Amino acid sequence: MHLACEQGQKPLSLVVTAGQRGDAPQFEAVMAGIHVARPGRGRPRTRPDLVRSD
Structure with missing residues (x-):
């Protein structure tokens, strides 16, 4: 699961892929x-x- 969200943790985009x-x-x-x-x-x-990433 790959997710982009704003600082308030509101999801902006979600991509689900294989593990x-x-x-x-x-x-x-x-x-x-x-x-x-x-x-x-x-x-x-x-x-x-x-953009920040982890």
Whole structure:
């Protein structure tokens, strides 16, 4: 399970893979799944201001 979440622990993107998959190859898939709605009109944000990983 590969997860991206905000600091308040709200999930932004989740990718589930087989148990032997590494985190690094799934980074792009997880980041591509992020869509943060903007207040009012406009396309959702897809790029975070900051990325941390473990």
